[in-house]
Amino acid sequence: MIVGxxxxxxxxxxxxxxxxxxxxxLMQDGHKVLVETNAGEGSGxxxxxxxxxxxxxxxxxxxxxxxxxxxxxxKEPIGPELSAMRDGQILFxxxxxxxxxxxxxxxxDRRVTGVAYETIRLLNGSLPLLTPMSEVAGRMSIQVGAFxxxxxxxxxxxxxxxxxxxxxxxxxxxxxxxxxxNAAKMAVGLGARVTIIDLDADRLRYxxxxxxxxxxxxxxxPYNISDSVxxxxxxxxxxxxxxxxxxxxxxxxxxxxxxxxxxxxxVAVDQGGCCETTRPTTHSNPxxxxxxxxxxxxxxxxxxxxxxxxxxxxxxxxxxxRKLARLGFREAVQRxxxxxxxxxxxxxxxxxxxxxxxxxxxxxxLESLL
Numbered sequence: 214m215i216v217g218x219x220x221x222x223x224x225x226x227x228x229x230x231x232x233x234x235x236x237x238x239l240m241q242d243g244h245k246v247l248v249e250t251n252a253g254e255g256s257g258x259x260x261x262x263x264x265x266x267x268x269x270x271x272x273x274x275x276x277x278x279x280x281x282x283x284x285x286x287x288k289e290p291i292g293p294e295l296s297a298m299r300d301g302q303i304l305f306x307x308x309x310x311x312x313x314x315x316x317x318x319x320x321x322d323r324r325v326t327g328v329a330y331e332t333i334r335l336l337n338g339s340l341p342l343l344t345p346m347s348e349v350a351g352r353m354s355i356q357v358g359a360f361x362x363x364x365x366x367x368x369x370x371x372x373x374x375x376x377x378x379x380x381x382x383x384x385x386x387x388x389x390x391x392x393x394x395n396a397a398k399m400a401v402g403l404g405a406r407v408t409i410i411d412l413d414a415d416r417l418r419y420x421x422x423x424x425x426x427x428x429x430x431x432x433x434x435p436y437n438i439s440d441s442v443x444x445x446x447x448x449x450x451x452x453x454x455x456x457x458x459x460x461x462x463x464x465x466x467x468x469x470x471x472x473x474x475x476x477x478x479x480v481a482v483d484q485g486g487c488c489e490t491t492r493p494t495t496h497s498n499p500x501x502x503x504x505x506x507x508x509x510x511x512x513x514x515x516x517x518x519x520x521x522x523x524x525x526x527x528x529x530x531x532x533x534x535r536k537l538a539r540l541g542f543r544e545a546v547q548r549x550x551x552x553x554x555x556x557x558x559x560x561x562x563x564x565x566x567x568x569x570x571x572x573x574x575x576x577x578x579l580e581s582l583l
Contacts, residue, residue, distance in 0.1 A: 214538040215245045217281025218263075219274040220252040223288045225496030227255025227519035228526065230285035230306065233266035235531045240267030244538050247277050256523040278302075285534055287526065288513055289316055300324040303542055305534060307331055307346075309512075310557055311458040311571035312485035317558065324561045326542055330530060331483075332456045332565055333555035340455065341551075342533070344391050345525035347480075349515040351395030351451060354478040355384070355403065357509055358447040361476045361500060367507045369474030371446055374404025381405045382446035387438070387462055387487055389416045389430075392451030392480050400447075401427045408441055438462055443470040450479035450487040456557075456567030463488040465503075473505035482510040543583055553579055 216239055218231050229252050231239075236246045248268040250260055260270050271277060278284065278297035286306035290298060295316075298304065300323060308329035310317045320327050330342035340347075355373070362382065364370035375381035384400040386393045389411035397420070400407045407428040411417055417430040431437045442448055442463055448471070452459050459481040468477070468490050481487045482494075490503040493512045500509050515522035533552055537545045546553040556564050562577035563569040569576040 214282045214541075215247060215280055216534070216538055217277035217284040218246060218248045218252055218268070219277045219284065219286065219294070220249045221255075221287055221516075222274075222294065223291060223513060223516070226288055226513050226516040228287040228516055228523045229253045229256050229258065229519075230287050230527070231531070231534070232256075232258060232524060232527045233262045233268075235527050235534070236263055236268040237266040238531060238535060239538060242535060242539055245269065247271050247281055249274050249277050253523075256519040258523075283534070283537060285530070287523075288516075289313070290319075295319050298323050298325045301326065303328060303537060305330075305530070305537065307483075308557055309483045310563075310565075310568045311456060314572050317563070317568070317572055317574075320558045321561050321563070325558060326556070326560075327558040328533075328537070328552070328555045329456075329557045329565070330526075330555065332557060332567075333533065333551050334455060335551050340391075341529050342526075342555075345529055346515045346522065347391035347451075347453075348395045349518060349522050349525065350480045351392035351449075352399050353514050353517065354392070354396045354449045354451075354480055355399035355405075355447075357514070358384070358449065358476045358478050359403065361507050361509060362447060362474075364474075367474065367500065367502070368476055369446060369472060373400065373447070383408070383444050384447045384449065385410065385441045385445035386449045386451055387433075388451035388453065388481075389413070389420050390451060390453055392453070393449070394420065396449045396451060396480075397424065397428055405447075410438060410441060433462070439464075439467050439470070442467045445471060446475050448475070448477045448488075450477070450481045450491070452481050452487040453484065454567065456565050456571075458485040458571040459487045461487060461489050463490075465489045468506055469504045471504075471506045474507065476507045476509065478509045480514065482512050486510060546579065547583060 283303035362368035564579040
């Protein structure tokens with residue numbers, strides 16, 4: 214198989230879909246890997262490193278898209294990439310289609326085989342290809358929140374941990390999954406007062422145990438969310454419904470009840486966000502104000518730390534990329550149920566039920582198309 218590795222073109226996105234070790238592994242498996250020149254420079258990986266690993270350096274993204282049977286990326290295709298995709302081409306990347314009807318239509322019209330990192334799911338319910346980036350984004354959410362809480366950056370002028378004689382900031386985290394747990398680790402480490410809100414009582418028990426009473430846990434319901442949001446200095450949105458659009462748990466009136474200069478970091482923005490006031494932003498223009506509350510809603514947060522993120526991501530994506538290349542799409546998804554759950558679109562149909570439900574489209578089961 215010919216595997217293509219283009220340079221990411223989303224705003225300030227410096228990650229890359231494979232590292233030299235991955236290129237070398239695919240080459241050893243008998244495949245050809247096309248690498249767009251400078252694809253890895255944002256992650257500190259040179260063309261010479263990719264070439265030494267066995268990759269073929271090509272001068273443009275057009276060369277990659279035109280020749281590759283499978284394109285391995287980090288973020289969803291945008292701009293000129295949309296017209297470059299072709300019938301039957303495998304696209305292996307984060308897609309986040311639930312809040313993206315236009316992208317979904319292009320993928321369907323062009324009959325692209327879209328395999329999304331974020332919906333590959335193991336039998337135990339875990340999301341192995343989403344987890345590392347959720348870890349990064351969760352930890353970043355507190356760093357980012359602390360930065361924007363500073364007065365020169367539009368915030369209330371608070372130090373998350375306070376100082377002796379001055380109380381710490383209130384950090385409220387919606388969702389006790391990977392994002393929420395990693396956000397809590399960072400916030401507790403800074404000395405903040407931390408509250409995690411989740412629907413799952415067992416998850417709250419687990420969080421209470423691992424943090425040894427350093428956090429407060431609350432059951433998710435409109436009353437608890439409204440009360441906690443009104444007291445928050447920093448609100449982190451870490452809610453996930455696999456494949457589907459995130460529920461809007463925080464209403465506009467709740468945002469209006471927050472203190473002026475409070476900060477919202479909605480990590481769920483990739484799936485539409487869990488606040489009614491959320492809209493996607495970029496690293497170039499990351500924040501906006503709603504009723505005096507700073508909103509940071511960058512849809513590719515881990516792209517700000519590409520070196521860490523690229524290696525963490527490719528550690529988990531490579532085995533699936535190798536399987537797709539070695540076995541071909543049909544046999545790979547028939548053998549691996551987790552990989553099959555990653556298929557969002559195939560042969561012009563939506564095959565992922567949560568995506569279809571979010572977009573109001575019919576679902577065609579993947580097995581009926583194979």
